[in-house]
Amino acid sequence: MNVSLQAIVKRFDAVIAVDGVSLEIHDGECFFLLGPSGCGKTTLLRMIAGFCVPDEGRILFDGQPVNDLPPHRRNTGMVFQNYALWPHLTVFDNVAFGLTVPGRTCPASERRKRVGRMLEAMHMEDLARRKPNRLSGGQQQRVALARALVIDPACLLLDEPLSNLDAKLRLEMRVEIRRLVKQLGITTIYVTHDQKEALSMADRCAILRQGRVEQVGSPRDLYERPANRFVADFIGGANLVPGKVRAVINGFTIIATTFGEWTARDLHGAFQPGAAVALAIRPEALHLHASSGTDLNRFAGCLTETIYLGEATESWIRMADGFVMKALESGPGIPGRPAIAGGPAIAGGPAIAGGPAIAGGPAITGGPVITGGPARPAASVEIQFHVNPDDVIVLAAE
């Protein structure tokens, strides 16, 4: 089913929760509404389900306006954030409920068959007689999903369905839910504030902020070509550097910033010389092993902080004017701090280069960098990095 939102406005007293949102969600698409809390994404979902009515604008299902249709006649299947399993009914009765309402009643035998099949698909068939309070969070999640899907809804609505699960289970369920809805070919609208969830599961995604749509696109679009600073920062995070376009040469744009000149590959020539812009540079685009590559976009700053994240290490680099760039390096074998890996990255630290990085060794007096933990380097440690011109995103200044 196609879901079409046309200029939807919703106010709660003085607060505008949704401010003129228009979206086209295609049949069979896995569509995400993504945004920080309070951006209006849950309100939008509840309007599609019919639990609240837009003040302005229209909602169309396959071209038919449904604004005045009450929730029970919309044929959507919703998974609630708290699952909303009825505590007085068993797992089986919870799932079967939707097949016992007017218009969807079916013979008991068929009902048993459909519920059984759905529970099987969820690996829940052994727990059919249990009451929800005797299920784990993940199991409750599956029951909620089964309950929403067993009625063959025209559209599946999910309201932060994974937010109550632990991190490991969340990753598993991402894959499972995506596989399931793609298998069924059902139009799915999924609300979340977790950008990783959205990037990994969505066909397309709408980024919302303060009731407005900031950008709609595939995960790759959003990540690689964010429409504005908010999207760039919200999806994956970015170093946002204000600057001014100096020149446009051969598909490259030269941008002057407070700590040096940047070169960006700009195939569209979107900005004219003199334009005020903001550069968005992903932390992982900063290469701290600066020995290779050209001299383009090569900068030096002071390493002020290294944060050990397990699979990656984040480094904070203070530039000459005080601006702090964040760099993210991932991969095995990063021992707490990038400087040691290739050695030469630390200018003025020949003693360390190639050194065995022994804490307490005489060679490293100036570099607390070696201690191996997330230590705070002295302000004097200089570090160089460079960024590929393909990875410099030029955005309009706001």
Added chain:
Amino acid sequence: MKNTGAILIAAAILSLLGLFFFWPLALTVKSAFVFNRQWTLVIFSELFKNPLYIEGLLNSLALAIVTTGLVVCMALPLAMLAARFDFWGKSWLTGLILLPMILPPFVGAIGIRQILGPYGVINAVLVNLHLMDWPQAVDWLGRGRFWAVAVTEALHLYPIFYLNAVAAIANVDPTLEEAAENMGCAGWRRFRRITLPLIMPGLFAGGTLVFIWSFTELGTPLMFDYSRVTAVQIYNGIQDIGASPLPYALVVVMLVASAGFYALGKLVFGRSGYEMMAKGSTAGSTQQLSGARAGAAFGLFAIVFLLAILPHIGVILTSFSQAWYRSVTPSQWTLEWYRQALGHGLTLPSIRNSCYYSLLAMGADLILGVAAAVVIVRSSLRWRGTLDTLIMLPLAVPGIVLAFGYITMSQPGRLFEGLNPTDNPTVLLIIAYAVRRLPYVVRAAVAGLQQISASLEEAAENLGCPPVQTVARITLPLISANLMAGGLLAFSFAMLEVSDSLMLAQKQAYFPITKALYELFQVLGNGPYLAAALGVWSMLFLGITLLLTNRLMGQRLGAVFRL
């Protein structure tokens, strides 16, 4: 929920309240200010010139203050113990001490008179111990019976305060107290500076209820022949209401005073209700007592319980005694009174009448209560808070005032002439019972609805279930325990209702239990014994209902008695 539905329900409830709550009150007030078809204050000036009425008001006030004081002294320590400590026997003791609430003080008066009277148990004990001779027998009821009335009412009303206090204390997040202790504030200081301020709104809610109740109590003073209180003066005034408008003014004074106390309570304490950031979890917050301290806690509960049921033990003994005069226990036992009671024209019909009135009132309350609670909790109506307040108002208006209003509005020539209770009080009695107990059912239903997440209902609608069916299949089953508890309370209180019953039932064929009890008690000779037998039956009946209710609601029972 859809606004149109909510508005319809709210309008229906408000118009019922308007007709059977505000209208009779307004008529009464108007009658107090209109004399010879002119607006005047002459009735009030007559009233306040009469020392008899002034004395009645002062007595009522004193009775309320003393009763409330006694109640707080009895119930607050018990509540602290129950909410914070575990000890042997606690689970059934905490249930038992609620028992007096459903034993009408009205009936207990028979027992108290038997125990404290000049030929009663206490004097008999003293004589048996050779401390006294019969000629020196003391009337322990006291002159004017003031203290007998106050003690009897306190022994009846303390459970209401206790329940409020327990609920308030259980609601205090234990980490707040732990935080105080962590900063070096413990024991009595911690109680005074942290716990007490936090539970104050709950205590005050219970206290106001007890205060207004004892201020306007009719049955107990009547049974003790303590006639110089306003309630009894109003009751006696109904007989010649056509001749003298003074009772109207008395009622207005009582209404204003009660509403004043209620408003004062709301102003001073109602608003400062503190939101707990985390709800108190009962797990881990109680401390196990053992040895002498457990014994002391047990003893305190046991003493209060024994004191409270003493009057009713008196009633039970009376009902089985052939003669009980100048002896510690009855000198001869018999079942004669039960046999006679069965044959008496007042008893069986009155039981049937009471059940009939109370069941219908309970049914009406359940329907209205659920509808109102759904609007209050689930709708987005702007003035749903006002609706809530209006529905709770009958709690603040004394039964005697409302009953008087019903009599006023059904006087010849008025709109509800057809309901005049001198012919047939059935409709008015059911309405009176229903209106007065509606707040309990609403509170119970609201508490239930607030506990279940709205998304449980939304999930049903999302799967195609129409709203009315959703209420039937999801909402009602989930709040059924609350509804049963609220319904049982409404029922048992209707069975016990004294002031409405005494004032409205004027023909023997329509007497409910309480009126029959009072009439029997007045009969010379075997009257008090028959009344005792009937009282025992009603006690049994109501005791079972309350135990059921307590089982269903647990600690949440207190929420029902909140103003």
